[in-house]
Amino acid sequence: xxxxxxxxxxxxxxxxxxxxxxxxxxxxxxxxxxxxxxxxxxxxxxxxxxxxxxxxxxxxxxxxxxxxxxxxxxxxxxxxxxxxxxxxxxxxxxxxxxxxxxxxxxxxxxxxxxxxxxxxxxxxxxxxxxxxxxxxxxxxxxxxxxxxxxxxxxxxxxxxxxxxxxxxxxxxxxxxxxxxxxxxxxxxxxxxxxxxxxxxxxxxxxxxxxxxxxxxxxxxxxxxxxxxxxxxxx
Amino acid sequence: xxxxxxxxxxxxxxxxxxxxxxxxxxxxxxxxxxxxxxxxxxxxxxxxxxxxxxxxxxxxxxxxxxxxxxxxxxxxxxxxxxxxxxxxxxxxxxxxxxxxxxxxxxxxxxxxxxxxxxxxxxxxxxxxxxxxxxxxxxxxxxxxxxxxxxxxxxxxxxxxxxxxxxxxxxxxxxxxxxxxxxxxxxxxxxxxxxxxxxxxxxxxxxxxxxxxxxxxxxxxxxxxxxxxxxxxxx
DNA sequence: AGCCAACAGATCGTATACAATTTAACCACG
DNA sequence: CGTGGTTAAATTGTATACGATCTGTTGGCT
Numbered sequence: 001x002x003x004x005x006x007x008x009x010x011x012x013x014x015x016x017x018x019x020x021x022x023x024x025x026x027x028x029x030x031x032x033x034x035x036x037x038x039x040x041x042x043x044x045x046x047x048x049x050x051x052x053x054x055x056x057x058x059x060x061x062x063x064x065x066x067x068x069x070x071x072x073x074x075x076x077x078x079x080x081x082x083x084x085x086x087x088x089x090x091x092x093x094x095x096x097x098x099x100x101x102x103x104x105x106x107x108x109x110x111x112x113x114x115x116x117x118x119x120x121x122x123x124x125x126x127x128x129x130x131x132x133x134x135x136x137x138x139x140x141x142x143x144x145x146x147x148x149x150x151x152x153x154x155x156x157x158x159x160x161x162x163x164x165x166x167x168x169x170x171x172x173x174x175x176x177x178x179x180x181x182x183x184x185x186x187x188x189x190x191x192x193x194x195x196x197x198x199x200x201x202x203x204x205x206x207x208x209x210x211x212x213x214x215x216x217x218x219x220x221x222x223x224x225x226x227x228x229x230x231x232x233x234x
Numbered sequence: 235x236x237x238x239x240x241x242x243x244x245x246x247x248x249x250x251x252x253x254x255x256x257x258x259x260x261x262x263x264x265x266x267x268x269x270x271x272x273x274x275x276x277x278x279x280x281x282x283x284x285x286x287x288x289x290x291x292x293x294x295x296x297x298x299x300x301x302x303x304x305x306x307x308x309x310x311x312x313x314x315x316x317x318x319x320x321x322x323x324x325x326x327x328x329x330x331x332x333x334x335x336x337x338x339x340x341x342x343x344x345x346x347x348x349x350x351x352x353x354x355x356x357x358x359x360x361x362x363x364x365x366x367x368x369x370x371x372x373x374x375x376x377x378x379x380x381x382x383x384x385x386x387x388x389x390x391x392x393x394x395x396x397x398x399x400x401x402x403x404x405x406x407x408x409x410x411x412x413x414x415x416x417x418x419x420x421x422x423x424x425x426x427x428x429x430x431x432x433x434x435x436x437x438x439x440x441x442x443x444x445x446x447x448x449x450x451x452x453x454x455x456x457x458x459x460x461x462x463x464x465x466x467x468x
Numbered sequence: 469a470g471c472c473a474a475c476a477g478a479t480c481g482t483a484t485a486c487a488a489t490t491t492a493a494c495c496a497c498g
Numbered sequence: 499c500g501t502g503g504t505t506a507a508a509t510t511g512t513a514t515a516c517g518a519t520c521t522g523t524t525g526g527c528t
Contacts, residue, residue, distance in 0.1 A: 015511095040480075050513045051480090059290060063297045065390075072480055072519050087390045094332030094391060102328055156299075156321045157328060160394055249481095274510070284483045285510085306489050306510060 014047050020057040022047075027066050027077055028169045029135055034079040038067065065167050078170055082220035085171040089215040092164055096145065096211065097204035099161070103151040104195050104203070111151055115192050118144055122185055142169060144188050168214075175218040184214060248281050254291040256281075261300050261311055262403045263369055268313040272301065299401050312404055316454035319405040323449040326398055330379065330445065331438035333395070337385035338429050338437075345385055349426050352378055356419050376403060378422050402448075409452040418448060 023043070026032045038058060040051040047054070058075040061067035069075045080088070118140065125137040142165040149161035187210040194203035257277070260266045272292060274285040281288070292309040295301035303309045314322070352374065359371040376399040383395035421444040428437035 039478095041478090052512060052514090055480090056290075056293060059293065060297065063294065074480065084390075087388045090336065090386075090388055091391045091394070094336055094386075094388075095329045098328030098332060102324065152324075152328075154321045154324055154328075156318075156398075157325045160325070164390075273508095275508090286482055286484090289510090307491095308510065 016053045016056040020060050028166050030173045032077050034077050036077040038075040088167050093211050103148050175220045177219045250287045250290040254294050262400050264407045266311050268311050270311040272309040322401050327445050337382050409454045411453045
């Protein structure tokens with residue numbers, strides 16, 4: 001089977017970084033399905049670079065948990081197991097309250113402005129129909145959590161959240177079922193309101209339950225078809 | 235200047251992974267000083283591998299924040315700025331309380347056994363003298379936080395903590411001054427006691443202050459000699 | 469026909485080769 | 499004697515080459 005199509009940008013100046021970003025965007029945007037094989041040769045051909053750079057990009061993505069590289073077999077878009085998915089959300093429950101409290105310390109009126117603006121956009125997308133709008137909605141939903149993280153002014157933490165949100169997106173792509181975060185949008189608003197009211201305890205409470213709700217909306221039964229190899233012990 | 239000496243293990247079967255681990259151990263153990271250049275050729279010669287594998291290892295370490303790779307200039311043992319150091323500890327304050335609460339849910343008598351055992355070892359090292367004992371003491375101090383993280387049973391979170399502890403170790407190597415965690419050891423014990431007593435609120439409180447104390451023991455004045463290049467914008 | 473073995477094609481792992489950039493040395497010149 | 503510019507060495511960036519491993523197929527054997 002050939003590797004699924006990637007966006008064929010005009011190859012003016014491509015580096016490891018840009019390849020990595022392109023592939024990651026494609027994964028997070030669900031244009032690359034979980035489990036898809038990412039052949040070094042094919043990807044290299046698409047970007048007009050050698051396997052060397054492709055390998056670098058794939059290795060980096062494997063650190064981020066978006067790609068699995070199996071020795072002598074190649075790289076595949078990550079196919080997170082239910083257990084892995086649970087750990088990702090458990091991790092978010094452990095750190096996002098901390099982020100929220102820290103962000104609140106740094107937030108001024110302009111920050112609330114930005115958040116409200118993001119929520120507006122999110123609400124607008126919920127009204128629309130179609131695959132594209134759906135993708136944008138999921139992305140916006142993640143952006144809310146990322147924006148909160150950015151308001152801590154902490155680059156280390158922000159990178160952790162980048163990774164967690166990206167992997168969450170993969171999990172939702174795999175196991176998500178309903179009209180997704182229809183409720184999530186309202187919960188985002190409630191969280192912002194609580195922060196604005198300086199009621200951080202309540203805001204954290206809402207945040208944890210919000211993450212619970214996202215996870216509860218997943219149907220994580222095993223064997224959506226792939227892990228056979230792992231099912232029988234490597 | 236030649237690259238500083240690395241442990242010359244008998245080169246039976248070396249892979250990217252083992253190179254990465256060796257270099258990381260050397261950095262965390264302070265056998266490689268911050269700012270040291272890691273020449274691809276030299277490192278490759280030490281391990282009897284080609285630059286290809288070395289580059290992979292260095293790239294991985296750069297993702298972990300232990301190495302900085304500057305384009306066309308090479309890789310250097312990370313030299314965290316005071317700001318970066320603050321962010322690392324701020325991140326730990328944000329997530330370690332969450333870890334503590336989650337770990338507490340999973341802890342049985344045997345887990346407390348393990349923790350107490352680690353604390354014993356830590357106390358023993360405090361009594362000894364010499365560089366080696368000092369190194370072991372710092373390592374044991376980090377291991378306490380790592381063991382707590384491992385008790386969450388969450389591999390994602392554990393990886394985050396691995397990174398944070400390793401980078402903290404670098405920061406302490408750079409900016410640490412006093413007899414270090416002499417007090418830290420007692421604080422570790424107090425934290426375990428509080429957890430055992432099911433007083434998680436207090437345990438979290440102790441944990442946050444413990445991290446505060448570690449950070450307060452640093453002397454983070456700028457310009458320990460290197461950042462000239464960065465001081466003048468790239 | 470069914471099954472196992474040998475083979476061929478494809479893909480990955482590692483090393484080497486060459487181009488681009490930086491760093492250091494050297495020498496002319498003020 | 500210090501300064502600036504040109505050149506050579508060293509180092510990194512990228513591509514290619516070759517060996518190893520895996521996968522799928524074919525052909526012979528029972």
